[in-house]
Amino acid sequence: MNEIPLWASETFWKKTAIWVTAGSFLVLVVLTMDSLSKTSAGSKRVPAYSVINKKIDYQYNKELHKFMPVISENELLFGKEYTEQEALQLVDLGKKTTQAKNCMNCHTLLGNGAYYAPDLTKAWLDKGWVSKEVREDMMMRFLMDPEKNARTFGSNRKMPNLNITEQEAKGIIAFLKWMSSIDTNGFPYNFKTINAEE
Amino acid sequence: MNTSGINGVIQKATALYETSQVCMNDFKSWVQLDSSHLSDGQRLAVKYFIVAVILFFAQILFGLLAATQFIFPGFLYEILDFSVNRMIHINAMIVWMLYGFIGCVYWFLEDESGTEIVGLKLGNIAFWVLTGAVTLVVLVYLLVQIGPGKDSSLWFINEGREYIEAPRWADIGIVIVMLIFFYNVVATFIKGKWSGIAGVLTLDLVALAGLYVAGMFYMTNITHEQYWWWWVIHLWVEATWEVLVGVIMAWSLMKLLGVRRKIIQTWLYIEVALMFGSGILGLGHHYFWIGTPEYWLTIGGFFSALEPIPLVAMVVHAVYDTGANAFKNSNHPALAWIIAQAFGNFFGAGVWGFMHTLPQINMFTHGTQWSASHGHLAFFGAYATINIAFFYLAIQHWRGDVWMGSDSQNTWRWKWALGLLNGGVLGMTIALLIAGYEQSFIERAVEGSTWGGYFTAQNHPSFQSAMVWRLFFGGVTFAGFVLLVWDLLTIGKGETRLAPEIIEMR
Numbered sequence: 001m002n003e004i005p006l007w008a009s010e011t012f013w014k015k016t017a018i019w020v021t022a023g024s025f026l027v028l029v030v031l032t033m034d035s036l037s038k039t040s041a042g043s044k045r046v047p048a049y050s051v052i053n054k055k056i057d058y059q060y061n062k063e064l065h066k067f068m069p070v071i072s073e074n075e076l077l078f079g080k081e082y083t084e085q086e087a088l089q090l091v092d093l094g095k096k097t098t099q100a101k102n103c104m105n106c107h108t109l110l111g112n113g114a115y116y117a118p119d120l121t122k123a124w125l126d127k128g129w130v131s132k133e134v135r136e137d138m139m140m141r142f143l144m145d146p147e148k149n150a151r152t153f154g155s156n157r158k159m160p161n162l163n164i165t166e167q168e169a170k171g172i173i174a175f176l177k178w179m180s181s182i183d184t185n186g187f188p189y190n191f192k193t194i195n196a197e198e
Numbered sequence: 199m200n201t202s203g204i205n206g207v208i209q210k211a212t213a214l215y216e217t218s219q220v221c222m223n224d225f226k227s228w229v230q231l232d233s234s235h236l237s238d239g240q241r242l243a244v245k246y247f248i249v250a251v252i253l254f255f256a257q258i259l260f261g262l263l264a265a266t267q268f269i270f271p272g273f274l275y276e277i278l279d280f281s282v283n284r285m286i287h288i289n290a291m292i293v294w295m296l297y298g299f300i301g302c303v304y305w306f307l308e309d310e311s312g313t314e315i316v317g318l319k320l321g322n323i324a325f326w327v328l329t330g331a332v333t334l335v336v337l338v339y340l341l342v343q344i345g346p347g348k349d350s351s352l353w354f355i356n357e358g359r360e361y362i363e364a365p366r367w368a369d370i371g372i373v374i375v376m377l378i379f380f381y382n383v384v385a386t387f388i389k390g391k392w393s394g395i396a397g398v399l400t401l402d403l404v405a406l407a408g409l410y411v412a413g414m415f416y417m418t419n420i421t422h423e424q425y426w427w428w429w430v431i432h433l434w435v436e437a438t439w440e441v442l443v444g445v446i447m448a449w450s451l452m453k454l455l456g457v458r459r460k461i462i463q464t465w466l467y468i469e470v471a472l473m474f475g476s477g478i479l480g481l482g483h484h485y486f487w488i489g490t491p492e493y494w495l496t497i498g499g500f501f502s503a504l505e506p507i508p509l510v511a512m513v514v515h516a517v518y519d520t521g522a523n524a525f526k527n528s529n530h531p532a533l534a535w536i537i538a539q540a541f542g543n544f545f546g547a548g549v550w551g552f553m554h555t556l557p558q559i560n561m562f563t564h565g566t567q568w569s570a571s572h573g574h575l576a577f578f579g580a581y582a583t584i585n586i587a588f589f590y591l592a593i594q595h596w597r598g599d600v601w602m603g604s605d606s607q608n609t610w611r612w613k614w615a616l617g618l619l620n621g622g623v624l625g626m627t628i629a630l631l632i633a634g635y636e637q638s639f640i641e642r643a644v645e646g647s648t649w650g651g652y653f654t655a656q657n658h659p660s661f662q663s664a665m666v667w668r669l670f671f672g673g674v675t676f677a678g679f680v681l682l683v684w685d686l687l688t689i690g691k692g693e694t695r696l697a698p699e700i701i702e703m704r
């Protein structure tokens with residue numbers, strides 16, 4: 001009569017809690033090792049930093065039913081061909097600068113961050129830079145003096161001057177170009193790049 | 199500089215110090231709190247609670263500044279930019295909630311273990327070190343704000359990673375302080391008596407502190423960096439913090455309603471199993487679009503969709519226990535906030551989270567005001583509420599366990615504070631939800647997330663009016679906060695009936 005059924009007993013649930021937690025964590029560790037190796041710089045999903053020497057585009061892939069980065073012929077950045085080591089250094093400077101300037105508390109990167117300013121995931125490919133011929137120059141001027149070169153699209157929201165040096169600006173642009181080559185499983189959807197014909 | 203100048207400064211400083219002393223004494227005689235009612239651990243706990251409330255104020259203040267900038271972009275431009283205000287807004291939130299949790303644990307540690315805290319002195323030193331560090335970090339956020347793209351900026355100014363912006367030196371300090379806290383908890387339980395609550399708490403604190411370390415490294419590869427960043431953010435709020443709240447809730451329901459320990463602990467184990475079973479792999483809902491493999495779409499979607507289950511169970515638990523005890527309890531505001539927690543957690547995390555957690559939907563809501571809508575209701579509903587409930591438990595004991603029931607004086611204050619705070623946050627949540635839908639539709643679906651598309655959505659009248667409503671309800675939230683502080687300082691003052699006697703009479 002007074003027997004407690006298994007599903008209501010404290011020890012049963014204690015053991016269940018321990019096993020479920022340990023099991024889930026173990027699966028997570030295994031998946032983490034797999035994911036990290038599949039996304040190291042130079043993998044299929046996350047290209048090597050020297051991808052900044054290449055032309056990058058983002059197109060709908062009919063077979064896979066999703067938008068995918070398309071990496072093709074040489075398209076040098078700042079007219080220079082970077083070795084793998086030089087590319088790493090430049091992208092690293094850019095990444096570090098985005099953290100030191102706190103970009104993520106206005107913008108999103110890969111969709112994560114703040115919502116006061118546009119997403120930077122595919123910023124390199126954005127039509128806002130008018131044409132490929134003027135893009136690098138426009139980005140440099142914008143980053144180093146965003147107040148004077150403001151592009152507010154009628155919103156009056158201006159990026160503040162963050163004291164970005166010329167070298168840091170180059171780094172940021174290299175970082176953005178590299179980031180736009182990451183395979184993000186089709187996010188953002190339907191993005192029309194600067195390369196697309198109207 | 200000449201000597202008379204220095205003397206003048208010293209004179210002014212002493213005068214200022216004396217006035218502040220007088221104010222402090224006036225304040226003390228006004229609040230009439232008698233600390234002899236508190237045990238040593240509880241005295242340490244209330245220190246944490248006081249800083250928590252101050253940081254809660256900072257959170258709301260800087261939230262209001264940031265919200266104003268959405269409407270008037272020129273407001274404080276290049277003085278306190280949006281990024282600075284927002285960083286302080288969300289950092290203050292994380293830190294005040296952690297202060298609150300540490301306070302809660304110190305509050306019940308001696309009661310639960312049946313002995314005195316082992317390292318009280320160490321605990322006090324840790325409190326002052328942490329508080330000093332937090333002050334310094336905030337001052338640097340406000341005055342220095344940003345640095346050059348070098349390691350030194352990440353070490354001394356800020357790391358530029360949402361929610362865990364604190365510079366590296368502070369990270370290390372935080373870990374040391376957490377270790378001291380952890381030592382105090384474990385050593386005290388070992389010296390006194392062990393319990394199911396103690397066991398869950400210990401394991402949870404190990405995980406909570408360990409996860410923080412996962413967020414302390416710089417990486418060039420942004421996919422890897424965000425991978426570990428989410429380990430901290432997600433595995434905190436959707437796993438370890440939830441369980442910590444489960445522990446705090448378990449102890450509170452035992453004390454507040456007299457629920458039996460065996461039942462409470464069985465519930466706690468069930469909650470741990472469900473929470474960790476869904477929340478750990480539910481982490482995958484942040485790995486849809488950051489470059490990680492496609493299997494996360496399935497794993498993340500599936501497990502995170504299960505996350506609301508424990509939250510439903512918690513609502514059932516709280517409502518059942520309250521009903522089973524016919525609402526008989528001596529601290530009505532605390533119980534009201536506990537009920538608010540159960541529902542806030544369920545709606546904010548469970549319902550709002552579920553609505554955008556499947557990848558087919560998240561593709562369009564990801565990184566829009568939709569996320570902010572969910573973030574506000576979830577953090578407030580799950581974690582602000584439980585801390586506020588505990589503040590009421592603490593103040594009752596501090597006043598000498600006086601009665602805080604329906605026939606007490608000035609109950610309108612806590613009722614209005616409850617209504618304004620919950621109504622304010624809910625209002626902001628709905629405003630942001632409307633803005634989020636509009637963004638998902640116009641920016642994401644129609645315009646394909648270009649910069650032009652982003653601003654088309656931002657300039658849309660429905661978005662702009664949503665931002666005005668958000669600011670309005672932010673004001674409502676602020677009013678609720680002011681009332682809450684006033685009530686906490688005055689509730690139970692002049693009450694002579696003791697809570698236990700009243701309970702027995704009924």
Ligand code: HEM
Binds near residue numbers: 112506554
């Ligand atoms: C109390 C628990 C929770 C809290 C405090 C919380 C808080 C947050 C916050 C603040 C964000 C935004 C992160 C950012 O800044 O990018 C977020 C994102 C998210 N949350 Fe939660 N959450 C909780 C529980 C849940 C649950 C239970 C679910 C699912 C059922 C969920 C689903 C999501 C999803 C899918 C996102 C990503 C949004 C995006 O793609 O932008 N959350 N959460």
Ligand code: HEM
Binds near residue numbers: 116259287669
């Ligand atoms: C006066 C009240 C408040 C106002 C005006 C306010 C305003 C804001 C603003 C403007 C943002 C930036 C959103 C963006 O990037 O576009 C924000 C973010 C956030 N706030 Fe608040 N807030 C308030 C209260 C709260 C409260 C009470 C909580 C939780 C307890 C909270 C939690 C958050 C979180 C978690 C985020 C980050 C959301 C995300 O990244 O998705 N806020 N808030």
Ligand SMILES: [Fe+2]
Binds near residue numbers: 480484
């Ligand atoms: Fe999550």
